Amino acid sequence: MLIDIRRVSKIYNEGKESEVRALDDVSLRIDYGECTTILGHSGSGKSTLMNILGCLDIPTYGDYYLAGEAVSEIPPSKLSSIRNRQIGFIFQGFNLIPGLTAYENVELPLIYRGMPRGERHDLCVQSLAEVGLEKRMDHRPTELSGGQQQRVAIARALAAKPPIIMADEPTGNLDSKAGADIMKKLISMNDNGSTVILITHDLHLAKAAKRIITISDGKIISDEPVSEDERRAVLEGDAV
Amino acid sequence: MTIFRTTKMAFKSILHNKMRSILTMLGIIIGVWSVITLVSVIQGVQRQTMEAYSRMGSNIINAYWGTYGSGEKDITDDFFDECASLKKYILGVTSTNSSNITAKYKSKTLSRSRVYMASDTFDICMGTNLASGRSIGYADIKNKVKVCVLGSYPAKEFFGLENPIGKQIRLGGVYYTVIGVYESQYNNSEWSTDNIIAVPRTCQRSLGVSNGNNGDFNIKCKDKESLDMAMFLLNTWLTQHLPQNNSYHSVYSNQQWQEQEQEALDMFTLVVAGIAGISLLVGGIGIMNIMLVSVAERTREIGIRLSIGAKRKDIITQFLIEASVISACGGVIGIVLGAVTSAMLSSAFFQAVYLPSVFIIILAFAFSVALGVFFGFYPANKASKMQPVDALRNN
Known part of the structure; x- marks a missing residue:
C-alpha cells in the first residue's frame, strides 16, 4: 500500500473557542498506480488532507504510513528528499518564486536534487515544451498570465516524472481547452505508472479519475469508483 | 545544491532588493571605513615618529638638567669635559638647545x-x-x-x-x-x-x-653596552655636580623614548580600533535586523523551496551566504574607501602616501564576513525550521 492514513485529525487552535477540525478522524488507503480524486467544497478539508499526504504538514492525531513507513518517524532531511524526488506538487496558488524565471522555477527542484546541469537543462526544456511554454522560458511569473503560471507550476511538478503526483485544483485558472490538456497530461502520467491524486470541487472534472473520495466537514462521506463509461465521457468531451 | 549556485542565487536576491541591500551594507561600510582609516592614520603617525627617531640614529642618550636658583655654577663645559673623558663609551656630544x-x-x-x-x-x-x-x-x-x-x-x-x-x-x-x-x-x-x-x-x-643653568644634550654612544654604561656614569656625574636641593636632571636613551612612544601609540591604536569595532558591531546588528525582515518577507518563498525539496541545510546556506555576501561587499567597499581616505589624509599630513597594511585589510574583511555569518545565522536557522505548509500559508 502506497498511502495509508489511519484515524488522522488536523485540529487548529485546539481547546480554544476558535477550534477548527479541518480533518476529523479520517482513514484512507491509496494503492500504487491509482488515479484518485478528492472531491469537496471549499473549506471541506481537502487541501489539508493533501498537505498531510504530501508531507507538507503533520497531523494533530493519527498515523500516516507512506510506502509502509511511518511519516512521523522519518527525519526532516529524508522528508525533504521524499518531497523532492517522490512527490510532484501542483499547488492551487501556483507557488512560483517571483524572482526566478519560468526556466529557473522548473529547474529549482532538480538543483536541490543534485542533478547535473546538462541533464537538468534537457528535462526543463522538455517539460516546459510539453506545457507549451518553450517560448516563455525566460519570463518571470509576473510577466506570465495566470494560466501560463499554472502551466509553469505543472512543468515544475512533472519535470522529473515523480512516482506520485498531487494536484490541487490544477485547472482552476485555465480555460476549458487548456484545462483539458492538463487533465490529459495527468491521465497519461497515470497511464505510465504514476499515482495521481487530484483535488477539486468540480464533480464533472472529478470523474476523469478512477476513484472519487468525497470529503465534507473534515470527514470522508463517500468513496466510490468511477465507471469506465463515465470516465470516457469526460475525457473525450472537449470541455473537461 | 552547490555553494556556487547558492552564491549566485544570493547575488540575484541582493540585486533584486537594491535599496535594502545598500542600506544594510552602509553599516558595514562605515564601520570598516572608519577602522581602516583610523588605524592607518595612526600607523602613519607611528611610522613618522619612528622615522624621526631613526634619523637621529641609534645609541643616542638624551641628558638634560636645570637648576632653580640663580648664581649656580654653569656646568656645561665640565659636562663636555666629562663626556670627553668617557671616550671609551661616547663618540660625541652636542647641545640640542x-x-x-x-x-x-x-x-x-x-x-x-x-x-x-x-x-x-x-x-x-x-x-x-x-x-x-x-x-x-x-x-x-x-x-x-x-x-x-x-x-x-x-x-x-x-x-x-x-x-x-x-x-x-x-x-x-x-x-x-x-x-x-x-x-x-x-x-x-x-x-x-x-x-x-x-x-x-x-x-x-x-x-x-x-641657556641659564640649563642643559639639553644628545650623546652618541658606541653601542648598546656603552650606552647603558654611559647612561649610568653620566647620571652619577650629574647627581654629584648639580646642587642637591634645587636642581633636576634626567638621562634618557632614545631607545627608552622610542619604546614608550610605541607603547602609547599601540594603546591608542587599541582604543581607536575598539571604538571603530563598536560601529562595526552596530553594522552587524543592522544585518541581523534586515535578515530577519528578509526572512519574514520571503516566508512564502521559503515555504515553496521547502515543499519542492529544499533541505534545512539548503535554506540556511542560502540566507547565510546572502548575509555574508552583503557584508563582504560592504567590507570591500569600506576597504576601498578606507584606503583612499587614508592615502588622502596621509598625503595631507605627512607628505607621503600611506596605504592601510595588508594585515588590517585582511582583518577588516574577515571580520565583516564573520559578522554576516554570525548575524545571519539566527534568522536563517529560524526560517529553515518552519513547516512547509505554515510558510506557504504566510502571505
Missing part, C-alpha cells in the same frame, strides 16, 4: 630658522649629513670662529642655485661664513628639521643667547 635668531643674506631674511649651538660632533649626535662643504670642527669651537653650516631650507632660500660655501650671512647682526650645507632630512620645508643653522657652541655669547 636651539634659538630663533633672524638670519639675513643680502636683502633676504629668515626669521624662523633654528640656530643650534653645535659641538664638533653635532652631525653624529643629531643625525645630520653634509651635502657639501665641511662641518664645524674642533678649531672653530676653540677659536670661536664665526662660521655656520646651513640646513637645506635656508641654503635654498638664501642661495637658490648659487654656491653657498664661503658666502657670508648675518645672524643677529654678526657675519658668519657658510662652510657647509646639510642634506635635506625631511621635506625641505620651513617648519621641518631642514630649517636649521649650526654655529660653533662657543659663539653662543656673541649671539646673545643664554
Whole structure:
C-alpha cells in the first residue's frame, strides 16, 4: 500500500473557542498506480488532507504510513528528499518564486536534487515544451498570465516524472481547452505508472479519475469508483 | 545544491532588493571605513615618529638638567669635559638647545630658522649629513670662529642655485661664513628639521643667547653596552655636580623614548580600533535586523523551496551566504574607501602616501564576513525550521 492514513485529525487552535477540525478522524488507503480524486467544497478539508499526504504538514492525531513507513518517524532531511524526488506538487496558488524565471522555477527542484546541469537543462526544456511554454522560458511569473503560471507550476511538478503526483485544483485558472490538456497530461502520467491524486470541487472534472473520495466537514462521506463509461465521457468531451 | 549556485542565487536576491541591500551594507561600510582609516592614520603617525627617531640614529642618550636658583655654577663645559673623558663609551656630544635668531643674506631674511649651538660632533649626535662643504670642527669651537653650516631650507632660500660655501650671512647682526650645507632630512620645508643653522657652541655669547643653568644634550654612544654604561656614569656625574636641593636632571636613551612612544601609540591604536569595532558591531546588528525582515518577507518563498525539496541545510546556506555576501561587499567597499581616505589624509599630513597594511585589510574583511555569518545565522536557522505548509500559508 502506497498511502495509508489511519484515524488522522488536523485540529487548529485546539481547546480554544476558535477550534477548527479541518480533518476529523479520517482513514484512507491509496494503492500504487491509482488515479484518485478528492472531491469537496471549499473549506471541506481537502487541501489539508493533501498537505498531510504530501508531507507538507503533520497531523494533530493519527498515523500516516507512506510506502509502509511511518511519516512521523522519518527525519526532516529524508522528508525533504521524499518531497523532492517522490512527490510532484501542483499547488492551487501556483507557488512560483517571483524572482526566478519560468526556466529557473522548473529547474529549482532538480538543483536541490543534485542533478547535473546538462541533464537538468534537457528535462526543463522538455517539460516546459510539453506545457507549451518553450517560448516563455525566460519570463518571470509576473510577466506570465495566470494560466501560463499554472502551466509553469505543472512543468515544475512533472519535470522529473515523480512516482506520485498531487494536484490541487490544477485547472482552476485555465480555460476549458487548456484545462483539458492538463487533465490529459495527468491521465497519461497515470497511464505510465504514476499515482495521481487530484483535488477539486468540480464533480464533472472529478470523474476523469478512477476513484472519487468525497470529503465534507473534515470527514470522508463517500468513496466510490468511477465507471469506465463515465470516465470516457469526460475525457473525450472537449470541455473537461 | 552547490555553494556556487547558492552564491549566485544570493547575488540575484541582493540585486533584486537594491535599496535594502545598500542600506544594510552602509553599516558595514562605515564601520570598516572608519577602522581602516583610523588605524592607518595612526600607523602613519607611528611610522613618522619612528622615522624621526631613526634619523637621529641609534645609541643616542638624551641628558638634560636645570637648576632653580640663580648664581649656580654653569656646568656645561665640565659636562663636555666629562663626556670627553668617557671616550671609551661616547663618540660625541652636542647641545640640542636651539634659538630663533633672524638670519639675513643680502636683502633676504629668515626669521624662523633654528640656530643650534653645535659641538664638533653635532652631525653624529643629531643625525645630520653634509651635502657639501665641511662641518664645524674642533678649531672653530676653540677659536670661536664665526662660521655656520646651513640646513637645506635656508641654503635654498638664501642661495637658490648659487654656491653657498664661503658666502657670508648675518645672524643677529654678526657675519658668519657658510662652510657647509646639510642634506635635506625631511621635506625641505620651513617648519621641518631642514630649517636649521649650526654655529660653533662657543659663539653662543656673541649671539646673545643664554641657556641659564640649563642643559639639553644628545650623546652618541658606541653601542648598546656603552650606552647603558654611559647612561649610568653620566647620571652619577650629574647627581654629584648639580646642587642637591634645587636642581633636576634626567638621562634618557632614545631607545627608552622610542619604546614608550610605541607603547602609547599601540594603546591608542587599541582604543581607536575598539571604538571603530563598536560601529562595526552596530553594522552587524543592522544585518541581523534586515535578515530577519528578509526572512519574514520571503516566508512564502521559503515555504515553496521547502515543499519542492529544499533541505534545512539548503535554506540556511542560502540566507547565510546572502548575509555574508552583503557584508563582504560592504567590507570591500569600506576597504576601498578606507584606503583612499587614508592615502588622502596621509598625503595631507605627512607628505607621503600611506596605504592601510595588508594585515588590517585582511582583518577588516574577515571580520565583516564573520559578522554576516554570525548575524545571519539566527534568522536563517529560524526560517529553515518552519513547516512547509505554515510558510506557504504566510502571505
